Amino acid sequence: MWTFFHKLASPKHFYRISGKLIPWLGAITALLFVSGLYFGLFKAPPDYQQGESYRIMFVHVPAAWMSMFIYTFMAVLYAIHLIWNIKLADVMASSSAAMGASFTFLALVTGSLWGKPMWGTWWVWDARLTSELILLFLYLGYIALVSAIEDKRTAARAGGLLILVGVVNIPIIHYSVEWWNTLHQGPTVTKLDKPSIHPSMLLPLLLMALAFQCYYFTLVLVRARTELLERERRSAWIKELFG
Amino acid sequence: MNGLAPAFFAILRRDLMLAFRHRGELANPLLFFLIIVTLYPLGVSPDPELLRKIAPGVIWIAALLAALFSLENLFRGDFDDGSLEQMLLSPQPLSVLVVAKVLAHWLVSGLPMLLLAPLLALLLDMPSKAAWALETTLAIGTPLLSLIGAIGVALTVGLKRGGILLTLLILPLYIPVLIFATNAVAAAGAGMPVEGQLYFLAALLVLALTLAPVAIAAALRISMS
Numbered sequence: 001m002w003t004f005f006h007k008l009a010s011p012k013h014f015y016r017i018s019g020k021l022i023p024w025l026g027a028i029t030a031l032l033f034v035s036g037l038y039f040g041l042f043k044a045p046p047d048y049q050q051g052e053s054y055r056i057m058f059v060h061v062p063a064a065w066m067s068m069f070i071y072t073f074m075a076v077l078y079a080i081h082l083i084w085n086i087k088l089a090d091v092m093a094s095s096s097a098a099m100g101a102s103f104t105f106l107a108l109v110t111g112s113l114w115g116k117p118m119w120g121t122w123w124v125w126d127a128r129l130t131s132e133l134i135l136l137f138l139y140l141g142y143i144a145l146v147s148a149i150e151d152k153r154t155a156a157r158a159g160g161l162l163i164l165v166g167v168v169n170i171p172i173i174h175y176s177v178e179w180w181n182t183l184h185q186g187p188t189v190t191k192l193d194k195p196s197i198h199p200s201m202l203l204p205l206l207l208m209a210l211a212f213q214c215y216y217f218t219l220v221l222v223r224a225r226t227e228l229l230e231r232e233r234r235s236a237w238i239k240e241l242f243g
Numbered sequence: 244m245n246g247l248a249p250a251f252f253a254i255l256r257r258d259l260m261l262a263f264r265h266r267g268e269l270a271n272p273l274l275f276f277l278i279i280v281t282l283y284p285l286g287v288s289p290d291p292e293l294l295r296k297i298a299p300g301v302i303w304i305a306a307l308l309a310a311l312f313s314l315e316n317l318f319r320g321d322f323d324d325g326s327l328e329q330m331l332l333s334p335q336p337l338s339v340l341v342v343a344k345v346l347a348h349w350l351v352s353g354l355p356m357l358l359l360a361p362l363l364a365l366l367l368d369m370p371s372k373a374a375w376a377l378e379t380t381l382a383i384g385t386p387l388l389s390l391i392g393a394i395g396v397a398l399t400v401g402l403k404r405g406g407i408l409l410t411l412l413i414l415p416l417y418i419p420v421l422i423f424a425t426n427a428v429a430a431a432g433a434g435m436p437v438e439g440q441l442y443f444l445a446a447l448l449v450l451a452l453t454l455a456p457v458a459i460a461a462a463l464r465i466s467m468s
Binding site for chain 1: 394398399401402405408411412414415416418419422423426443447450454458461462465466468
């Protein structure tokens with residue numbers, strides 16, 4: 001088990017293993033997307049209150065989950081990088097940022113598309129919307145900082161510090177805006193007792209969430225491989241691979 | 244630790260002295276603070292009723308921007324003349340030395356803002372209770388702004404044009420301070436208790452005092468490598 005992780009942490013083995021994983025992950029992603037969209041768009045009944053337009057949540061909710069997951073994941077990766085100095089962690093984290101920002105943006109856009117017919121407005125300064133918007137700013141700040149620093153390793157370390165500072169701040173932002181103003185509906189899936197959502201709607205939602213997750217991991221592996229090739233272009237194993 | 248306190252006070256004294264030798268620059272953030280607040284009655288409306296309502300937010304946003312503006316040069320001079328490198332090499336822990344620098348920065352930028360705030364409260368026709376709350380939130384909040392901002396400054400000190408980038412990095416992190424502080428001032432103006440928000444600000448200050456110096460030191464090490 002541990003030797004597997006040790007091997008995975010070395011760029012050479014990571015490159016080999018991820019190369020084998022990507023086609024499988026990609027196929028699973030496609031399968032999940034097709035089934036999730038099928039159950040979500042054709043099988044799930046219309047909502048008794050919101051009619052058909054609630055279906056946007058099958059994209060909106062997973063995107064919002066991913067936006068938070070990726071940020072936390074990046075923070076974990078950077079903590080790993082900081083403690084054990086595994087450079088692969090930092091490659092994975094810096095490959096994630098742009099996708100995290102895109103998911104955040106997607107959640108905001110789909111949310112406001114849904115908000116117009118439901119709340120009658122594109123945007124309100126509600127707690128969740130505001131904290132999601134700030135999350136987008138945090139991602140953009142990270143991307144701006146990383147792209148402003150020439151040296152890739154310094155950039156990654158500076159960005160890592162910013163992410164770690166930001167992760168301390170995220171719960172604070174979340175609760176401060178929550179107490180400040182709120183309109184968004186409470187959680188319906190992630191609470192501890194039974195979810196207050198019908199199984200016929202929950203199933204496609206979870207399928208879509210899994211699809212998003214697999215999609216992210218597929219792409220992040222592809223991006224990390226590219227990043228790795230660029231950073232390690234002078235190392236022996238790459239010369240061996242490409243002759 | 245031997246020599247830690249002398250090192251701390253030497254840096255504090257040096258930074259304060261440097262600031263007082265450039266008295267013109269010292270006044271700039273304060274004028275900036277004052278001018279931003281003046282723009283609101285001109286740009287939004289001179290109606291006292293409305294001004295009283297938006298006053299907490301106006302003054303706090305001006306304070307945020309002034310802090311950002313004055314922070315930009317926190318490490319710049321030391322970076323250019325190489326004394327930052329000496330601090331990194333010194334046997335004393337860097338995280339303590341940066342606290343001296345941040346404290347010096349707060350004394351020359353945060354504290355004067357605190358003194359100027361009652362005047363601004365008067366200009367925007369704030370009730371006296373709200374003015375007191377404003378003073379208290381600024382007293383707790385401005386050191387927070389200096390501490391959090393210093394992390395961003397330390398990250399961007401090696402870059403040629405860090406100014407705009409700094410805004411992007413720091414302002415999102417300032418949001419909780421802004422929310423709790425303006426909330427407290429507004430509540431005080433409406434005659435409601437404000438202890439809750441003040442305790443939160445104080446808790447944030449304690450958190451920043453413990454974690455920010457470590458982060459600033461780490462950021463400086465990254466920028467200088």
